[in-house]
Amino acid sequence: MPTDVPIDPPRVLPEEIAALRADLAASSYTSATVEQLLGPVAASALGRENPVPAHRALAPLPDPAAVLLRLFTLGAVVARDQLETALPTLGVDGAERLGLVTPTDGSVRALVDLAPYSAQDDAGQIGWWIxxxxxxxxxxxxxxxxxxxxxxxxxxxxARITPRAPVRKVLDLGCGGGIQALHASRHAEHVVATDLSERALSFAAFNAALNDIKIELRQGSLLEPVTGESFDLIVSNPPFVITPRTPEDDSTTWTYRDGGRAGDTLLAELLHDLPGHLAQGGSAVMLGNWEITDPESWDAHPRTWLQDAGADGVDAWVLQREQEDPAQYAETWVRDGGIIDRDPQWAPLVGAWLDDLERREVARIGFGYLLLRRPDAADPGSAPAASGPAPRPGALRTEQVPATGSGALAPHLAAGLRAMSTLADLDDAALAAARPVRAEDVVERRHLTPGEWDPMLIELVQGAGFARSVRADQQLAATVGALDGTLTLGQVIGAVCALTDADEEETLSRVLPVVRELIITGMVTL
Structure with missing residues (x-):
């Protein structure tokens, strides 16, 4: 277990930060410049955490961006005059005051990583330094x-799965260095970022100041810093890693992602309280891990966690992207902490993980997304009339999605959550009277034995979203193919049955539930 005393985080000194911002911009210290300086081979190797090609590519280059990359990302010691040239306004003394570098025998070495960051969102191109x-x-x-x-x-x-619709108030829970809060600042009137770690909040404050972005920072565990408040969007990459806990010692911090709880109980605790902080129409987007004791019921833990959310009228969607067995999981997080299999700590750390998971009879660990949404006042059934019935219980959907299609995921997921709410109060008669439309990215794929006319298998295949594939019979395929908004769903099914001599009542009972599924997954739209 690492025991190094951490270096102090960087300081927020307005004049020095303004000078640093100007120097970084003038030096073209951007993601595009970094890729150009490294070249494809060194950039690819660096992505695999092999720095040797990057050192070789950058060492002879005098470019200020090359000097900054060697210093801050590769950890190279650079000559003082090189850094003075790269940061002419701030200077080395200014960099020292900010806590970015320290002198060493006429040269300087970095105390922090300072890297360019680029992205694209609804508001346009992003170019920051983190x-x-x-x-x-x-x-x-x-x-x-x-x-x-x-x-x-x-x-x-x-960041990729978070919706970017304009909202009033956003919470970044467990903000770390603040990247989600920075993203949220582009579409929110006010952003609150919280973390238990004072050190993390210091980095978040520095990053916000460096990029001239205003966010409100608060220290505390989980939702404690926002007691009594509600938000239009809550985004969180919480410390969800399942780390070893023993009856003799449940306080050891095993990794920088450690949530300090046994098993996956941190997410259970968080999801118990989180729905109460969602405003009407508000949503939450989280990453998480969950323990699986029965592989046939991979979603048992998330379903248990979200029972209270459903009782509170909040819709929830759990998407599992992958699973690992206990040995894979232990290896993932021990290696993520910088310990390789030749290190003396490797065997005892992996063993501690395996002992801990074995005590709870964990067979697999799931990775994925947890999405919540409190229906808006305009949504069907979201609020009772003055003397009417109580709001409906929240809908809960769990799904395994190993693939990813083309296009942006955030709008796809947001539309799915809204569709869950709409369909929850749409009975079969109302659905049959609707005029749904097949999404443009949906195609039909038929599998045939060579020389035969009749297909062995028909599939409806989604190009966007999660590239889902749905098995279909002739009636379903024909129905979806004809959904262009001209006729009602019931009229289309009636016409298909007339052409295929199928029983209309039986076809309706079989096709309508599948169409509901296709609407939630974006293969058909209302």
Whole structure:
């Protein structure tokens, strides 16, 4: 277990930060420049955490961006005059005051990672700089328990599945270095970012100041800092990693992603309280892990966690992207902490994970997304009339989605949540009277034995979203193919039955539930 004392986080000094921002912009220290300087081979190797080609590519280059990349990302010691040239307005002294570098024998070395970040959203192109703790790639040491991560794969995934509709108030729960809060600032009037770690909040404050973005930072565990408040959007990459706990010692911090709870109970605790913080029409988007004791019921834990949300009228959607067995899971997170299999700590750490999971009879661990939405006042059944019935219970959907199609996921998921709410109060008669439309990305795929006319299998295949594939018979395929909004669904099914000599009542009972599924998954739209 790493025991290094962490270096102080960077400081927010307005004049120095303004100078740093100007220098980074002038040096073209951008993601595009970095890719160009590295070239495809070194960039690909760096993505695999192999820095050798990057060192070789950058060492002879005098470009300010190359100097900054060597210093802050690769952990190289650079000459003081090189950094003075790269940061002429801030200077090395200014960089030292900010806590970015420290002198060493006429040269300087980095105390933090400072990397360019680029993305695209509904508001246009993003070009930021994000500070975080130095990675094990730069330090050649395992990550400490207080490590503040940069923009990793999980951060990118969460940003990609978060809806970007304009809203009034957003909560970034467990903000780390603040990347989700920065994204939210582009479509929200006010952003609150919370974290238990004072160190993480310091990095978030620095990143917000460096990129001239205003967010409100609060320290505390889970939802404690926002007691009594509600939000239009809650986004969270919580410390969900399942880490070893023993009856003798349940306080050890095993990894910088450690939530300090046994098993997956942190998510259970969070999801018990989170629905109460969703405003009407508000949604929550989270990443998570869950323990699976029975592979036939992979969603048992998430379903249990979300029972109270359903009772509160909140719709929920759980999407499992992948599973790992206990050994794979242990290896993933031990290696993620910077410990390789040749390290003396490897065997005892992996063993501790396996012992912990075995005690709870965990067969697999699921990875995925958890989405919640409180129906809006305009949604069917969301609010009772003055003397009418209570609002409907929330709908709960669980789904395994191993593939990803083309296009953006966030609008696809947001539309699915809205469709769940709409369909919850739409009976079969109302659905048959609707005029749904087949999505443009849906195609029909037929499998035939060579020389035969009749297909062995018909599939409706989605190009966008999660590239879902749905088995269909002749009636379903013909019905979906004819959904262009001209006729009602009932009229289309009636026409198909007349052409195929199928029983209309039986076909309706069989096709309508599938059409509901196709509407939620975006293969058909209302």
């Amino acid at each position: 500070a975080s703790d130095l990675s094990e790639l730069a330090t050649s040491r395992p990550l400490g328990p207080e490590h503040v991560l940069g923009v990793g794969g999980a951060s990118l995934t969460l």
